[in-house]
Amino acid sequence: MKPQNTADEVSTQVAPRSDRRPADPILLDTAEVARMLSMSTSWVYREASKLGLKGYKLGRGRNAKVLYKKTDVLRWLEQQRIH
Structure with missing residues (x-):
């Protein structure tokens, strides 16, 4: 009969890296x-906020980055569908 794993042995067992998805x-x-969106970055900067796609500005000045929630982009894209 095989001995049961102790709590320490169970907690240290990790799935192999090949099983993990990024x-x-x-x-x-x-x-x-x-x-x-198959558009240029200048189009995104210029048009996205006008069309209702809101970004989040992180940082200040020239080094600031504008980031967008992926779910917001996908929702906005779905709204652009032609019926």
């Missing part, structure tokens, strides 16, 4: 949004 990002930068 996590989907929650926030996308402007270049990623542009690639997702």
Whole structure:
């Protein structure tokens, strides 16, 4: 009969790396949004807020990044569907 695992042995067992999937990002930068929408980054900066796609500005000045929630981008894209 095989002995049962103790609590210490169970907690140290980890799935092999090949079984893990990389996590989907929650926030996308402007270049990623542009690639997702097949548009230019300048279009995203210029038009996205006018069309209702709101970004989050992180940082200040020239080094600030504008990030967008992936769920917001997908929801906005779905609203653009032609029936």
